[in-house]
Amino acid sequence: MLLELRDVSKEYPSRTRRMSLFKPNSGLKAVNGVNLAIRKGECVGLVGESGSGKSTLAKLMMNMEPVTSGQVLLKGQPIHERKRNNRKTYKQMQLVLQDSSSSLYPKMRVKEILEEPLRNYFPQEKAMWDARCAGLLELVDLDPSLLSRYPHQLSGGQKQRVCLAKALAVRPEIIILDESVASLDEPSQRAVLAMLKRIQKEQQLSLLFITHDVKSTRQLCDRVAIMYQGKLVETFSGRDCRQLQHPYSRLLFQAMPDESF
């Protein structure tokens, strides 16, 4: 198993003082007893409404925040035994966020943006950086002529692709996409998802595709996990959503026309 979560919980201290006064342990359980495993080359969808704990789960997986209880295992190794924000973790796992503008430093050209991870992780391959930057853009279906552009000179879809190229630059084994296509219009979303699917197949890459929009999982995911109020309430594979048990999952799918899933 590439990535495994075992009974993972994350509690944040309650924000209101009064509550903690009367109930000392009444923190907010943003993530509550989650079990999930992702195999090499697999794409898993994580669907849930806003506030259900998806981004918190992503941060726990990346070891950006400590778990309150439970374990995150990367290739069988507990990730929280490593230092927080650890280089080795980021070499194996990358996180791509929704807002590409904040992830791309505005004063850097695309070339410098892509060179940064190469400098960090492949300093010995310096002679190949130029070719690698161009290759990364081609991989995400962008023209290498964009290398000299600044982020503000790119469209939303192009910026999102640059973020993906930057994540791919470190040759990770898994990429977590937290609402990464949510801000794009539908045609661009479909194009980016098709591209992701291609890269995932070519590179045996694992993906965790986080979204509030269940429809967008059908193009990409082998398996979909449904999150509700911090818990994983249901997991189903492929397109088989007829057997859904949890009322929230049924509600999610009810709104969709039959042919769309």
Ligand SMILES: Nc1ncnc2c1ncn2[C@@H]1O[C@H](COP(=O)(O)OP(=O)(O)O)[C@@H](O)[C@H]1O
């Ligand atoms: N750093 C934090 N401190 C306190 N509460 C937080 C923090 N981060 C997230 N939360 C709370 O945890 C819950 C889950 O949030 P989040 O993981 O961002 O959900 P999602 O990504 O599904 O929208 C929310 O109620 C949110 O307010």
Ligand SMILES: [Mg+2]
């Ligand atoms: Mg979120």
